Amino acid sequence: STQSTWEDCNEAIRLEPNNPFALRVRALSFRQKGQLVQCVADCTSVIALDPANAFAYRVRGEALGRQGDYSGCVKDCSMALSLDSKDTHSYLVRASAYRMMGNMTGCIQDCNSSLALNPNSATAYANRAAAFRILNDLSQSLHDCETALRIDPNHTFANEEYQRVKKQQNTPCYWCFGCRSSAPYTEI
Numbered sequence: 001s002t003q004s005t006w007e008d009c010n011e012a013i014r015l016e017p018n019n020p021f022a023l024r025v026r027a028l029s030f031r032q033k034g035q036l037v038q039c040v041a042d043c044t045s046v047i048a049l050d051p052a053n054a055f056a057y058r059v060r061g062e063a064l065g066r067q068g069d070y071s072g073c074v075k076d077c078s079m080a081l082s083l084d085s086k087d088t089h090s091y092l093v094r095a096s097a098y099r100m101m102g103n104m105t106g107c108i109q110d111c112n113s114s115l116a117l118n119p120n121s122a123t124a125y126a127n128r129a130a131a132f133r134i135l136n137d138l139s140q141s142l143h144d145c146e147t148a149l150r151i152d153p154n155h156t157f158a159n160e161e162y163q164r165v166k167k168q169q170n171t172p173c174y175w176c177f178g179c180r181s182s183a184p185y186t187e188i
Contacts, residue, residue: 054083073097126158
């Protein structure tokens with residue numbers, strides 16, 4: 001159970017404070033519980049003990065991203081990828097951070113890198129769909145949403161993004177027509 005894993009990690013760390021495996025497992029438990037500050041602290045300890053631990057960089061980057069520190073997330077995921085260029089999850093976490101920072105090109109590139117390694121990643125398609133929607137490339141966004149939903153029909157973010165794309169497709173683009181957004185439909 002999660003509680004016994006938690007207790008085992010704490011006991012292992014009490015007996016051997018510099019046990020990188022126990023710190024790593026406890027960091028994951030902290031992340032799962034939403035205790036992100038503690039997760040970051042344990043990952044930082046693992047990295048101090050093992051500077052080449054790509055997993056610890058990725059988990060810390062993910063926790064930083066969840067806290068809204070997107071530049072820290074990008075930095076840690078970049079370090080994880082420099083240590084393990086085949087870590088599809090690091091590409092996905094960094095892609096999300098890029099999107100949140102407004103860097104759609106970086107987001108799309110990381111989604112493409114993830115898909116090159118795992119062409120069945122619904123999350124990569126959904127994340128890329130969001131970037132394309134933000135760039136107003138609705139046909140590519142819709143295509144990526146549909147691909148993500150074929151892979152995983154219950155993918156929450158892909159379903160939400162699909163609804164956003166459909167809504168945006170049905171919304172007149174006022175500035176495209178040189179109209180103000182409050183213009184009546186007859187002026188468009």
